Amino acid sequence: MSTPVEGWHGWDAYARFYDWENAQTVGRRDVRFWADLAARADGTVLELGCGTGRLSVPVARKARRFVGIDRSAAMLRRLRARLRRARLTGRAATVRGDVRALPFRPDWRCRLVMAPYGMLQSLLSDEDLAATLDAVAGVLAPGGTLGVDLAPGLPRWGEYARRVSLRGPMSGGRRVTLIESVRQVPRHGLTIFNQEFVETRAGRRTSYPVSIAFRTLTVPQVVERVERAGFAVDAVLGGYREEAWSPDAEIWVIIARRS
């Protein structure tokens, strides 16, 4: 299978299975944290890499106004259907675009930018990360909040090839088996997931390949990049319940303010 060369590659193919897989992994663990942050934002909330809306719908319910941006049309289609079902289209907007060059009017501002579920790890180079943080600084009102979470454990995953990592029913009478391979490229801090989703419906078997890459930095490295982009870091946490940060925490959360 091929190696993605950009962090936004692979998500269109993944969209069909994203909710199925994540219902069994992250689930709703982070929902409350982001919804509470949105409730306190007192203005528009922007979600970078909003995907299928796993977080967008509960966040939009709490936010005064919500905007989600994502580069993947297939992920956004699912989010839009969710917003319609939740009757949230009146105060929630979706934008197809790249977080490295936010496509908003020069005078558009928001009060909270959230980069959840390792979104910044989809930026595979320092240039991409710097461009994104600069773009965020450009749309966040002074005093506004940037919230980031990161999955620091990715580089420690052991490599494996074609392991059945999940299996089970999906909507529409389908059954899915996920066969996964993991490859590390330590020199570039990259972890590459090559996945094959095998879907069976009415005895017919269809295979969907997906390839996605993530780049992991340490907390001090991310904090340094965030500060360099003009933010003051208010807190570094070790989880969604505001646990104290430690290097071996499963989740890192950084809360920063636009100075």
Ligand SMILES: C[S@@+](CC[C@H](N)C(=O)[O-])C[C@H]1O[C@@H](n2cnc3c(N)ncnc32)[C@H](O)[C@@H]1O
């Ligand atoms: C891990 S998913 C997170 C989705 C959602 N926020 C959640 O928590 O379930 C990352 C999302 O970021 C999007 N993405 C990756 N790189 C991007 C880029 N450069 N610009 C815009 N979206 C991007 C992907 O399409 C994907 O939907």
